Amino acid sequence: MKTMCITRFITQRLLAVGIGGLLLYPSNLHQAACAQVFKYELVADETSPEDAQLEDESELRARHVRLNSPPPDASLPGARWTFSPFSNRTFDLLVSRLERVGPARIITCEVQGNPGSWFMISQVGDYITAQMHGPGEVGYFLRHTALGDYRIVEQSPHKAKFECAAQTPSAPRQPSFQRLRQIGKSGGGGSHIVKLMVYFSWNVTYYYGSDGAAASAIYLAVSQANSALANSAITPSGSYSFDLVQALRWSYNDSGNYFTDLENFVNQQAGLQGTLSYADSVGADLLQLWVKQPVTGGAAYVSTPGNLQRFSVITVGSAFAPRFGTAHELGHNCGLHHNYEDSPKWQTGANGFYSLDMSPNNPDFSDLMSGRSSGPILQLFSNPNVTYLGVPVGSTDPAKPANAAAALGASFPFMSAIR
Ligand SMILES: [Zn+2]
Numbered sequence: 001m002k003t004m005c006i007t008r009f010i011t012q013r014l015l016a017v018g019i020g021g022l023l024l025y026p027s028n029l030h031q032a033a034c035a036q037v038f039k040y041e042l043v044a045d046e047t048s049p050e051d052a053q054l055e056d057e058s059e060l061r062a063r064h065v066r067l068n069s070p071p072p073d074a075s076l077p078g079a080r081w082t083f084s085p086f087s088n089r090t091f092d093l094l095v096s097r098l099e100r101v102g103p104a105r106i107i108t109c110e111v112q113g114n115p116g117s118w119f120m121i122s123q124v125g126d127y128i129t130a131q132m133h134g135p136g137e138v139g140y141f142l143r144h145t146a147l148g149d150y151r152i153v154e155q156s157p158h159k160a161k162f163e164c165a166a167q168t169p170s171a172p173r174q175p176s177f178q179r180l181r182q183i184g185k186s187g188g189g190g191s192h193i194v195k196l197m198v199y200f201s202w203n204v205t206y207y208y209g210s211d212g213a214a215a216s217a218i219y220l221a222v223s224q225a226n227s228a229l230a231n232s233a234i235t236p237s238g239s240y241s242f243d244l245v246q247a248l249r250w251s252y253n254d255s256g257n258y259f260t261d262l263e264n265f266v267n268q269q270a271g272l273q274g275t276l277s278y279a280d281s282v283g284a285d286l287l288q289l290w291v292k293q294p295v296t297g298g299a300a301y302v303s304t305p306g307n308l309q310r311f312s313v314i315t316v317g318s319a320f321a322p323r324f325g326t327a328h329e330l331g332h333n334c335g336l337h338h339n340y341e342d343s344p345k346w347q348t349g350a351n352g353f354y355s356l357d358m359s360p361n362n363p364d365f366s367d368l369m370s371g372r373s374s375g376p377i378l379q380l381f382s383n384p385n386v387t388y389l390g391v392p393v394g395s396t397d398p399a400k401p402a403n404a405a406a407a408l409g410a411s412f413p414f415m416s417a418i419r
Contacts, residue, residue, distance in 0.1 A: 073098055073100070073105075076095050076098050076107060077095055077096070077097070077098060078094070078095060079094075079095040080092065080093065080094055080095070081093040081095065081109060081119075083119055083132060083140075085132075085140045085152060085154070091111050091112070091114070091119065091132065092111070092112040092113065093109035093110065093111060093112065093119050094109055094110045094112055095107060095108070095109050096108055096109060096110050096118075099223060101219060101222070101223070101243070101244055102219070102244060102245075102246065103124050103125065103215070104122055104123065104124050104215070104216065104219035104223075104244075105122070105123045105124075106120065106121070106122045106123075106219060106220065106223045107120065107121045107123075108120050108223075108227075111132065111134065114134050114137065116134055116135055117132065117133065117134030117135075117137060118132070118133060118134070119131070119132040119133075120132075120133075120220060120223065120224070122216045122217065122219045122220035122223065123216060124212050124213075124215045124216040124219060125212050126212065127144050127210065127212040127213040127215070127216040128142070128144060128150075128216055129141075129142065129143050129144060129208075129213070129216045129217040129219075129220045130142040130220075131220065131320055131321060133155075133320075133321035133322060135322075135365070135376035135377075135378060135379075136375070136376035138154060138155060138156065139154075139155040139321060139322060140152060140153065140154060140155065141153040141155055141320065143208060143213070143217060144208055144209055144210070144212075144213030144216065144217075145208065145209040145213070146209035146210065146213075149209065155321075155322065162296065162297060162298075162318055162323045162325065162328070163295065163296065163297035163298075164297055164298050164299065164300075164325075164328060164329070164332075164338070165258070165259045165262075165297075165298075165299040165300075166299070166300060166301075166302050166332050166337060166338060167299070167300075167301050167302065190238050190239070191238060191239040191241075192238055192239065192240045192241070192412040192413065192416055193241055193242075193243050193416055194241075194242050194243070194285045194286060194330075194334070194412060194415045194416045195242075195243045195245050195283055195284045195285045195286070195416070195419055196222065196242045196243060196244050196245060196284060196285070196286045196287075196288060196330070197245050197246055197248070197275075197278070197279040197282060197284035197286070197287050197288070198218050198222070198244060198246070198247045198248070198287075198288045198289075198290060199247075199248055199249070199250040199252070199272075199275055199287070199288070199289050199290070200214050200218065200247065200248070200249050200250070200289070200290035200291075201249075201250065201252045201253065201254050201289070201290065201291050201292065202249070202251070202252065202253055202254075203253070203254045203291060203292035203293070204249070204290045204291065204292050204316055205249050206292070207292045207316055208316075211249045214247070214249065214290070215247040217316070217319070217320075218244070218247040218290060218319075219244060219247065220320065221314075221319040221320050221325075221326040221327075222242055222244045222326060224320060224321060224324060224326065224327065224379065225242055225324070225326050225327035225330055226241045226242055227379060228324060228327045228368060228379045228380050228381060229241060229242070229327075229381070229408070231378075231379055231380035231386075232380045232381040232382075232383050232386065232404070232405045232408065233383050233385060233386050233405055234381075234383075234405045234406075234408050234409045234412075235383075235405055235406050235409045236409050238409075240408065240409075240412055242286075242330060245279075245282050245283065245284050246282060246284075248278075250271075250272065250275060250289075251271060252264075252270075252271040252272055252289075253271065254291040254292060254293055255270070256293060256294075257293075258291060258293060258295075258297055258298060258299050258313045258314075258315055259299045259313075261289060261291050261299075261313045262289075262299040262300070262301075262311060262312070262313045265287070265289050265311045265313060266301070266311045272289070275287060275289075279310075280419075283419045284419060285310065285415055285416060285417075285418040285419045286310050286311075286312070286330060286333050286415065286418075287310050287311050287312075288311075288312045288313070288314060288326070288329065288330065289311075289312070289313045289314075290313075290314055290315075290316060290319065291313060291314075291315055291316070292315065292316045292317075293315050295315065295317075296315050296317035296318040296323070296325075297315055297318055297325070298312065298313055298314040298315060298318055298319075298325045298328065298329045299312065299313045299329070300312035300313070300329040300330075300332035300333055301332065301333070302332045302333070302335060302336070302337060303332075303333055303334060303335045303411060303414075303415070304335065305414070308414060308415065308418060309332075309333050310333060310418060311333070312329035312330060312332065312333055313329070314326055314329050321379065322376070322377055323368075323377065324368040324377065324379060327368055328368050328369060331368070331369050331381060331404065331408075333415065334407075334408055334411045334412065334415050335407055335408075335410075335411040336369050336381065336404050336407055336408070337369070338369055338370060339366065339369070339370045339402070340400045340402070365377070365378055365388055365389075365393075366378070367380055367381055367382040367393055367394075367402075367404065368380065368381065369381060369382065369404055378393060380393060381404035381405055381408060382394040382395075382402040382403060382404040382405065383403060383404065383405035383406075384396045384402065384403055385405075386405070
């Protein structure tokens with residue numbers, strides 16, 4: 001198996017070197033003008049000093065990036081592009097959505113001929129993170145490693161299992177929760193916004209090459225979480241979103257264990273002192289810490305109605321599609337557990353915020369809160385009223401209910417009232 005992986009790596013590397021990389025540019029004449037001002041051109045590099053640090057044998061280094069001034073927002077919706085990660089792979093893209101969140105500009109494209117697939121670019125200043133993803137398909141991740149330098153990652157949809165430590169504390173971890181419980185309000189319609197403060201460690205800055213590149217990645221992940229909320233048809237109906245107040249590098253060195261990082265975060269120690277008070281000062285409800293460690297995964301405390309939890313940790317290797325770890329950990333903060341089989345505690349929390357996803361079935365898939373991943377992970381939270389391939393993505397079975405959408409509808413008014 002190891003030999004196969006190495007062979008595949010070498011084949012891909014030679015292929016990338018041979019054809020000279022990746023191009024992303026508008027594909028029709030109508031957008032020809034944009035091609036002059038909005039062009040990404042990447043050429044794969046043969047070797048690099050960083051190769052010894054590669055953790056994924058399919059990860060390829062790319063360089064020679066040129067990025068000029070982007071076109072006005074108004075010219076983007078409906079624009080067509082092509083994405084060519086390799087000489088034998090070209091995808092036609094149709095720009096479907098443009099978001100501006102703080103300093104970030106997020107462009108989402110439909111991948112033509114691949115229903116349910118998308119291509120996203122998050123731009124913060126000169127820094128861009130991009131990703132193409134489709135359920136059950138190979139995806140591509142493009143990350144900044146330094147100004148003018150990118151790395152492209154070919155992603156298997158069924159990589160190693162996502163490890164996540166979801167904990168339900170027996171007592172409040174922050175005195176401020178006592179105050180918070182008194183200002184919870186009932187849900188129903190309207191706009192429900194949970195404000196989010198994201199910190200990232202020095203290791204994350206090193207991994208992405210700069211604070212700006214890390215921020216562009218973080219905005220991309222939060223945008224993916226918001227798409228998951230929108231896909232979930234949360235009840236009561238309304239607009240549900242995580243509003244990223246700020247992505248800020250904190251002077252913190254990863255502990256090497258994301259659960260230890262979470263403990264340091266919650267207890268405001270080991271270099272994370274001040275993160276809570278700063279988050280409060282900018283009106284954030286939830287706090288998430290990004291770290292870069294040899295393992296993938298994340299950790300979060302799970303809220304209950306009387307004990308709201310604000311802290312989560314995610315590793316960069318798990319934050320995005322196909323794992324949707326950022327959304328996963330925020331889901332824990334909002335009261336969600338893993339699937340029934342992996343969350344026996346659920347049985348004692350039927351009156352709380354607990355929820356769970358559906359277990360693998362036929363067709364085999366799961367929602368993003370699942371602890372299992374034998375099939376595609378859908379970009380949504382479980383809801384028995386939403387279907388995938390004709391099968392409900394949830395359950396109304398009273399013995400094993402899976403309705404995270406309803407649980408989020410119940411918890412969001414509380415979580416959004418923390419600030
Ligand atoms: Zn989890």
